[in-house]
Amino acid sequence: MTNIDTALLEIAKKFFHLTTLEEQNCSDDFREVAVWNMAEALKVACEAGKTPSENVGGWKDPTL
Numbered sequence: 001m002t003n004i005d006t007a008l009l010e011i012a013k014k015f016f017h018l019t020t021l022e023e024q025n026c027s028d029d030f031r032e033v034a035v036w037n038m039a040e041a042l043k044v045a046c047e048a049g050k051t052p053s054e055n056v057g058g059w060k061d062p063t064l
Helices: 003-016 035-050
Strands: none
Touching: 003 035
16 A cells, blocks of 8 residues: 555545445445535645655644
8 A cells, every 4th residue: 555545545534434445346435425524635635745744654644
């Protein structure tokens, strides 16, 4: 898993309560998401891409 994959999965866990970003081939592949949650997750992802990290995996949650 690359650093970006790790970061995206951690963001998905935090904001959308997902356990994986892999295709499940069932209804779990589809979620209803509030637009404000999506906007916040996108902001965190953008900030994570700009922020050097000291965390393992190359990602540090900028909201912490």
